[in-house]
Amino acid sequence: MNRLVLGFLCGVLAIGVRRVPGETLLELPRAGDGATLAARAAILGLVALALALSKRTWSGRPGTPLLFGAALGVWVEGLPVDLRFNGTSAMVPLALVALALFVLRDRRAEAEPAPETNPPGFAPAALLIGAGVTLLLDPLVRVVLRFGAGTGMEAAFVGGLFLLLATFGGLAFGAPLRAARDRAGSLAMVVAGLLTAPAALLSWGALRGQAIPPLARREFLDRFDLDRSLEGQLSVLGVVAVLGLLLPAFTAGLSVTCARRRGEASSLAGGAAIACALLALRWVEQPWFVGALVLAAAAPCALVNARAALKGRSRVALGVLGLIAVLTALPLRHMHTLDRSPVLPWERFPSPPGHLEVNRDGQFLVRRARGGIAQVLLDRVEIAPSHERAAADAKRLELALGLVPAAARADGFEVLLVGQLTPGRAFLMNTSGVTRVDRTAAWWRTMDDLETRLFQGQTEITPPVGEVVAPGVAEKRLAAGAYDLVVVPAVKGGPPPRAPRLPEVEGTIVVAWIDASLDLAQRRLPEYVLVTLDGMHEPALALVSGLELDEQPAAPDMPAFWRSGAPIDAPGVREYGFERGEDRDRRARSALMRRFAQAYDNSPWEELTAGLAAHFEAQVRSSPWADRAVGSELVEPALTHLLAAGARAQPDRLTREVWDGLADILIGKRDVEGIWRWVEPLAGFWDDWKMGEIALALADLESLDVEAAAARLAPIETTPADLELYDHHRRARLKLAAALRDAGDAQGAQDLVEELLREDPENRRAWGLLAPVPPEEPEEHLAPPEDGQDDG
Amino acid sequence: MRHRLHLLLPIIVLGFAALAEASIERLTLRQMIAKSDAGLVGEIIATKVIAVPLDDGGDELTFTELTIEGADLITGDAVTVTVSYPGGVLPGDRGSYNSEAPSQDDVKLGNRVLAFYTWTDNLGGGHATNELHAWHGGLFRTFTDKQGRVVVQGRGPGYAVSRNMRLADLGDLARAHRKSLDAEAERTTGK
Numbered sequence: 006m007n008r009l010v011l012g013f014l015c016g017v018l019a020i021g022v023r024r025v026p027g028e029t030l031l032e033l034p035r036a037g038d039g040a041t042l043a044a045r046a047a048i049l050g051l052v053a054l055a056l057a058l059s060k061r062t063w064s065g066r067p068g069t070p071l072l073f074g075a076a077l078g079v080w081v082e083g084l085p086v087d088l089r090f091n092g093t094s095a096m097v098p099l100a101l102v103a104l105a106l107f108v109l110r111d112r113r114a115e116a117e118p119a120p121e122t123n124p125p126g127f128a129p130a131a132l133l134i135g136a137g138v139t140l141l142l143d144p145l146v147r148v149v150l151r152f153g154a155g156t157g158m159e160a161a162f163v164g165g166l167f168l169l170l171a172t173f174g175g176l177a178f179g180a181p182l183r184a185a186r187d188r189a190g191s192l193a194m195v196v197a198g199l200l201t202a203p204a205a206l207l208s209w210g211a212l213r214g215q216a217i218p219p220l221a222r223r224e225f226l227d228r229f230d231l232d233r234s235l236e237g238q239l240s241v242l243g244v245v246a247v248l249g250l251l252l253p254a255f256t257a258g259l260s261v262t263c264a265r266r267r268g269e270a271s272s273l274a275g276g277a278a279i280a281c282a283l284l285a286l287r288w289v290e291q292p293w294f295v296g297a298l299v300l301a302a303a304a305p306c307a308l309v310n311a312r313a314a315l316k317g318r319s320r321v322a323l324g325v326l327g328l329i330a331v332l333t334a335l336p337l338r339h340m341h342t343l344d345r346s347p348v349l350p351w352e353r354f355p356s357p358p359g360h361l362e363v364n365r366d367g368q369f370l371v372r373r374a375r376g377g378i379a380q381v382l383l384d385r386v387e388i389a390p391s392h393e394r395a396a397a398d399a400k401r402l403e404l405a406l407g408l409v410p411a412a413a414r415a416d417g418f419e420v421l422l423v424g425q426l427t428p429g430r431a432f433l434m435n436t437s438g439v440t441r442v443d444r445t446a447a448w449w450r451t452m453d454d455l456e457t458r459l460f461q462g463q464t465e466i467t468p469p470v471g472e473v474v475a476p477g478v479a480e481k482r483l484a485a486g487a488y489d490l491v492v493v494p495a496v497k498g499g500p501p502p503r504a505p506r507l508p509e510v511e512g513t514i515v516v517a518w519i520d521a522s523l524d525l526a527q528r529r530l531p532e533y534v535l536v537t538l539d540g541m542h543e544p545a546l547a548l549v550s551g552l553e554l555d556e557q558p559a560a561p562d563m564p565a566f567w568r569s570g571a572p573i574d575a576p577g578v579r580e581y582g583f584e585r586g587e588d589r590d591r592r593a594r595s596a597l598m599r600r601f602a603q604a605y606d607n608s609p610w611e612e613l614t615a616g617l618a619a620h621f622e623a624q625v626r627s628s629p630w631a632d633r634a635v636g637s638e639l640v641e642p643a644l645t646h647l648l649a650a651g652a653r654a655q656p657d658r659l660t661r662e663v664w665d666g667l668a669d670i671l672i673g674k675r676d677v678e679g680i681w682r683w684v685e686p687l688a689g690f691w692d693d694w695k696m697g698e699i700a701l702a703l704a705d706l707e708s709l710d711v712e713a714a715a716a717r718l719a720p721i722e723t724t725p726a727d728l729e730l731y732d733h734h735r736r737a738r739l740k741l742a743a744a745l746r747d748a749g750d751a752q753g754a755q756d757l758v759e760e761l762l763r764e765d766p767e768n769r770r771a772w773g774l775l776a777p778v779p780p781e782e783p784e785e786h787l788a789p790p791e792d793g794q795d796d797g
Numbered sequence: 798m799r800h801r802l803h804l805l806l807p808i809i810v811l812g813f814a815a816l817a818e819a820s821i822e823r824l825t826l827r828q829m830i831a832k833s834d835a836g837l838v839g840e841i842i843a844t845k846v847i848a849v850p851l852d853d854g855g856d857e858l859t860f861t862e863l864t865i866e867g868a869d870l871i872t873g874d875a876v877t878v879t880v881s882y883p884g885g886v887l888p889g890d891r892g893s894y895n896s897e898a899p900s901q902d903d904v905k906l907g908n909r910v911l912a913f914y915t916w917t918d919n920l921g922g923g924h925a926t927n928e929l930h931a932w933h934g935g936l937f938r939t940f941t942d943k944q945g946r947v948v949v950q951g952r953g954p955g956y957a958v959s960r961n962m963r964l965a966d967l968g969d970l971a972r973a974h975r976k977s978l979d980a981e982a983e984r985t986t987g988k
Contacts, residue, residue, distance in 0.1 A: 627901060628894040635900050674902050675950060677940045707950065707961055708942035747960070 007111070011059065012071035014104045016078020016168065018048045020161050021094035027502030031476040033517055034388060034424050034496045035447040042285035044093075049278035055104050057271035059111045068261040068270055069175040076168035083161020084578050126311030127191040131269040133303040134198030135276020136283075138257050140296030141205045141337075142167075143284055145249055148212060151348035151368060152245045154237030154589075155385045156581050157500030162239055163246045170251055171258025178255065179262040191269050192319055195307045197259035199326040202297045202333040204252035209293075209337070212249045217348060219355075236351040239582040287365055297334035301327050350385050353629040360458060366448040371458050379459050381425055383448060387497035389425045389459070393633075396728055397539030398494060401547070402430055404537060404564060405492045405516040406437045408552060414438045418489035420471075421445065421479055423517075425452065427459055428466040430494070435469055442471040443488070445479040486510050493517040495545050498586075501593075504530045507550035514551035521545050522589075524576055526596035530569035536601070536659060537564070540666030540729070541620060542633055544594055557609070561655050567614075570604025588626065595621040613660055616646030634673020644683050651687045661694075665730070668700040672733065680704040695721050699733050703740065711744045715753070725764075735761065735768075742774050821897050821934045826967075827974045829957035830871075833913040833930040836971065837878055838939065838947075838964060839867015841908045846885030846892060849922035858922045859892035861885035863904055863929070865912055870968060871975050880914040881926040882933075899933040911937040911949050911967075913957065931957075939964060 022044040024036035082096050146163060153159030178197075215225040223233050225248070226241060235241050264270045280296075283289045304327025308320060348368065349358070359372030359379075367384040374380055374392040381389035390398040409418055417440035422430070426444050434442055444452055452473040460468055474482070483491060491508075495518035502523065507515045516535070519525060521544040533554040535547040546569075554566040573596065580589065595618070602618035605611050620643035627636035647667065651660050664687060671679045680700050688697035698717050705714035718741055723731040738757055746754035754774065761771040824832070843864035848857045861884060866877040884895025903910070913935040914927040929935045937958045938950045947964035958967065 628898070630894065630896045631900055635902050675938070676902070677942075677948075677950075681943070707940075708948055709961055709963070710942075 007059075007107075008068065008070040009074040009077075011055070011104075011107060012074025012076075013078040013081075014074075014100045014107065015052045015055075015071070016075035016080075016165075017082045017094075017096050017100040018052065018078075018104070019045060019075070020079045020083040020164055021097040021100065022048055023093060023157075023160075025157060025500055025503055027505045027519075030491070030493065030505045030507060030515065030517060031423055031445060031479060032447060033493050033502055033505055033519070035383065035386065035499070037447040037476070039285050039287070042281050046278045046281035046285055049274050049281060051101070051104070053271045053274035053278055055108050056267055056274055058108045059267060068264055069172055069179065069258070071270075072168050072172040072175060072258055072261055076165045076172060079161055079165040079168060083165065084158060084582075127195060127307055128266070128268040128272040129310050130195050130198075130303040130307035131191070131264060131272035132276040132279075133299050133306055134195065134201075134260060135273040135278075136280040137276070137296045137298075137300030137303065138198060138201050138253070138260070139277040139280035140284070140289060140292040140299060141201060142250075142253060142257075143280075143292045143296075145205060145208055145212075145253065147367075148217075148348065149242070149246050149249045151384060152216070152236060153239075153242045154581075154586060155499045158578070158581055159239075159242060162242060162582070163250070166243065166246050167250050167254050170247070170254035171261065174255030174258035175262030178259045191263060191265055191311075192307070192323070194260050194263035194265075194269060195303055195323065196326055197256050197263060198303055199300055199323075199330050201253050201256040201260070202300050202330040202337070204256045205293070205297070206333050206337055207252055208249050212245075216245050216248055219349065233351045234585070237586050238584070290365075291338065294334055294338040297330055297337050301330035301334065303327070304330065350382070356380075362451065362454065364451060366451050369448075369451060369455065371455065378429065379427070381427075381455060381459070386499040388446075388448075389427045389455075390429075390494075390497070394497065394539075394543060395429055397543035397545070399429060399433060399728070400539060401518050401537055401545060402433050402492065402494065403437075404535075405490065405518075405547070406433065406439070408514055408516060408549070408564075409490050413489050419443075419487065421483060421488045421491045423479075423491065423493040424496070425459075425494075426456055426468060428463050431460075431469055432466045435466070439469060442469040443479060443482065444471065444473045445476050447476070449473055449475055483508060483510060483513065486512055488513055491515040491517075495520040497522065499523070501525060501528065504528055504548055507531075507548055509550055512551075515549065517548045518545050519547070521594045521597050524589075524593045524596070526593070526600045527572050527575040529572060532569060533566040534569045535564055536567050538617075538659075538662055538666060540633075540669050541637060541663065542666070544597070544617075544621075546597070561661075562658055565610075565657050565659055567601055567610065568604045570600045573600050573603065585626075591621070591624050591626075595624070598622075610650075612646045612650035613663065616643050616650055617663070619643035619646060632673065634670045637670045637674075639667070639670060639674075639676075639679065648683060648686065652690055656691060661691075664694075665696040668696045669729065669733070672700050672703055675707065677704045677707045695723065696730055696733065699730075699737050702737050706737075706740050706744055711741070711748050711750075714741055714744070735764070739768075739770050739774070742771070746774060821931045823955040824931060824934065824957045826957045826970060827978070829913050829930065829935070830971055830974045831978050833915045833935065834927070835876075835878075836870035836911060836913045837865055837867050837876060838870055838911045839865045839877075839909065841904060841906055841910060842866045842877075843879075844904055844906060846887050847924075848887060848891065849924045851922050857891075858883065858924070859885040859887060860920065860924060860926070861898065861904070862926070863912070865910065867909075870911065870971050873968075878912075878914060878927055880912055880929045881920060881924070882929040883921055895932070897932045897934075899929070899936045903933070903936055903938055909939045909941075909947070911939060911958070911964075 022041065024032065024038070024041050026036045027033050028036060082094055146167075149163055150159050153162075215221050219233070226232055226235075226244065229244050231241055231244065261270070261273060264273055284292065289295050304323050308323055312320075349355075349370070356372050356374060359370055362369040370382040372380050372382075378392045378395050379389065380387060380391035387394070415438065417438055419441040420434060420439050420443070422442050422444045424444075424446055426442065431442070446452070456468055456473075460466070482488065489512065491513060493516070497520050500523075502519060504519075505517070507517065525546065531548055533556070535549050536544065537547070538544045549566070555563075556566055556568070576592070580592065584592070598614070598618040598621045602614040605614040619640060623638045623640040623643060625638060644667070647663060651664055656664070664684075668680070668684050671684060681704060684697050684700045688694050688701060691697065698721055702714040702717035705711075705717065718734075718737055721734060723734040725731050738761055742754045742757040742761070745757065758771050758774045761768055765771075830836070841863050845862045846859055847862060848859050850857045860881045862879050862881045864877065864879045868874060869876050882895065882898055884893055884898045886892040886894065913930040915930045916926075917928045918925045920926050920928050934952070934956055937952065939947050940950070942948055949958055949962050949964055949967050951958045951960040951962065953959055962970075
């Protein structure tokens with residue numbers, strides 16, 4: 006029982022110390038893992054001390070209950086989501102106190118400890134085994150964790166599973182070795198430790214053959230009645246973890262079971278602590294190779310220190326196993342090629358593979374998508390947006406840049422970007438008066454390489470003046486007032502971040518975006534936050550400092566800050582462990598909007614927040630072939646609230662944004678009656694609502710009223726800088742040109758087409774309208790229009 | 798039996814009927830009228846997804862059924878018909894999406910549509926039904942304009958209704974095609 010309790014406390018401590026994104030502003034996109042590893046090294050050091058001091062708890066008895074207790078401790082502390090996501094757990098100080106009391110109790114007990122039957126001398130070897138096994142397991146566990154959803158609870162799940170497997174290994178194989186243990190001291194502990202090297206090699210092979218290649222992974226998962234669309238869930242992670250960690254877990258568990266002396270147990274923990282410290286300091290570049298060599302060194306160490314306990318055959322066996330460990334190091338040296346194998350997240354429509362970079366910061370994947378936009382994934386977290394989210398990202402950055410006072414913008418201003426610089430972001434900043442952009446984030450060491458890759462081939466957009474700096478340097482510069490604006494772009498994926506305390510520096514505005522698909526409804530947030538939506542698809546909120554946060558903005562084009570309200574809806578293990586990613590995103594957005602609606606019950610923003618809450622509540626999973634408009638659900642209660650919110654002459658910026666988004670969806674759905682019912686009344690209220698007028702013009706075209714459509718479109722002016730508005734305007738004019746041509750107004754059609762070609766001489770559709778109308782001849786097959794294809 | 802949601806590419810479609818690739822038949826209105834049993838203009842009054850087990854004990858097939866109440870496009874007779882197409886998702890992640898199915902917007906309850914259908918003894922798994930001809934290519938939404946006229950929304954080149962047309966005009970055109978096709982058939986039979 007004592008070892009069970011001790012193990013439980015050790016498990017709680019080992020997993021309870023962690024950093025989550027948002028502990029500090031500069032860690033909002035991603036938490037640095039160096040601090041977590043360093044803390045774990047310290048915790049393991051304390052555990053080693055506790056084991057060394059616990060005379061009665063350990064002596065002479067197998068360590069299997071400790072392993073089982075640790076597994077329980079890891080799961081009890083690490084899996085409950087509301088505990089999980091709040092950084093270092095409150096259970097950690099309690100566990101430390103409990104551990105101290107446990108050790109004191111052990112030492113004060115009156116009964117004499119059981120004599121340690123095994124001869125001494127294996128402790129130094131145990132230290133090397135603890136270190137070697139930890140170094141070997143580190144890359145294995147990192148690769149296994151890439152099969153999770155990146156929500157942050159995977160470490161607890163995999164850690165607990167590993168300890169459980171180790172328990173089983175100790176129980177299953179410890180009994181047959183009982184005689185060996187008694188006879189040869191802790192020889193079995195060393196043997197088991199040495200076997201971890203070939204076990205790790207076999208595990209690498211298993212992962213490489215069955216889990217990493219997508220097709221092989223599909224077949225592998227099929228055996229368990231799973232499929233790739235479930236990737237990210239604990240079920241898939243579990244089977245991959247067993248595949249990759251089973252053998253090393255058995256050998257490690259057997260080693261702990263056979264450590265009969267508390268000095269050996271303490272040394273195992275101490276070795277693990279040293280290894281964690283080395284990894285935290287980044288002093289080991291190839292842990293798999295170094296780990297095997299360290300393990301191999303345990304053999305001569307045991308031969309030297311415990312020679313009195315070893316007979317002839319034991320010495321030979323030890324020597325042979327040591328040699329095997331050394332030989333294992335040779336193929337393990339090439340494991341960097343396996344470590345570099347991409348573990349790509351499951352996608353409905355797989356993107357082409359891109360450039361892969363794996364280092365201590367993680368697995369980076371740079372993929373070129375449509376429009377030449379490159380997406381960057383860091384361990385499945387999107388740190389540079391894909392084509393789908395680039396527009397939303399641009400709007401948020403533009404909004405943040407617009408918060409800098411006009412006087413500062415006119416003279417040029419300096420920005421700290423906490424995130425990945427991309428050509429799109431650089432373009433916006435270059436054209437907004439930014440004179441210098443320093444960049445930082447947890448992956449700052451890799452940023453220069455990423456920027457070189459992202460800007461490759463860009464002739465018109467160059468990286469702005471500025472440099473990549475370490476977070477510590479950025480923090481000092483920020484505190485010294487070197488920046489006018491600090492902006493943190495939102496990342497997609499990963500655990501829900503904490504809301505960091507924002508620095509208050511005179512003359513510096515801080516805008517930190519967080520994607521609403523991360524569970525924020527449960528978080529403590531500042532009293533006021535900035536909210537934005539990309540149409541109705543990509544809501545996000547921003548934490549802001551350095552500005553007056555006004556709930557009722559002074560001018561219609563100024564953003565409004567919303568009360569964040571009280572936390573609600575903490576999800577549980579079921580939601581995080583067994584939910585598909587897109588379902589989780591929808592649930593998170595809906596919960597956040599509900600939180601805002603509750604905050605604004607009976608107040609000026611009531612209709613808008615209630616409408617948004619109803620809208621996001623109504624969203625459901627759609628066909629993978631539905632585009633964003635078709636895949637959006639529009640429900641009457643939501644639209645009724647939103648119409649009421651808009652029914653005034655001077656709408657605020659967010660209300661306009663919402664209704665631009667709704668008009669976009671109605672256009673995409675070709676919902677003519679919907680446009681008349683919901684858009685037309687508002688167009689009557691608002692002056693110069695271009696999106697509304699375009700939607701109504703398209704509705705006129707659908708109902709074959711070409712004249713009315715032409716009259717609506719004539720006064721509208723847009724430029725490419727208007728992004729989606731310009732796109733809709735262009736398409737509407739193309740449709741009008743086609744309709745004019747079909748109605749016999751060739752000159753009207755020609756004039757419109759020429760106008761479009763002046764704007765964009767490469768507009769294929771416009772050129773097509775200049776050609777004579779071909780007779781309709783059916784072909785044998787017609788491939789349906791592809792998703793997102795320009796239809797005019 | 799495995800119940801899981803196949804969200805991958807048109808490979809799903811390979812499990813169904815006669816198509817060898819993810820595309821539908823390109824048809825003019827005349828061809829659609831020739832090849833289908835009838836066209837129906839009406840309101841979707843019911844939708845349902847059904848599962849049909851396969852004889853070999855493997856995966857089941859799912860089909861979506863739409864019950865449409867309205868009038869025949871050509872004759873104007875009142876009629877209620879249930880039409881089907883492959884694909885559909887049941888609770889518990891059973892089923893599959895079909896890339897050639899009408900969109901969820903197209904098949905909402907209460908939508909007024911024009912649907913062309915053809916009887917088949919076996920749409921898949923032995924399921925006998927009125928098949929929505931050419932799947933999404935056989936279903937066209939309609940709306941009522943401000944003057945109270947029904948407009949049928951075309952889907953673009955290659956579809957039976959390629960451009961928006963008033964239902965009245967479409968009905969006239971359909972009747973003209975029907976008459977012409979009947980005359981052609983008579984001539985062929987007479988030979």
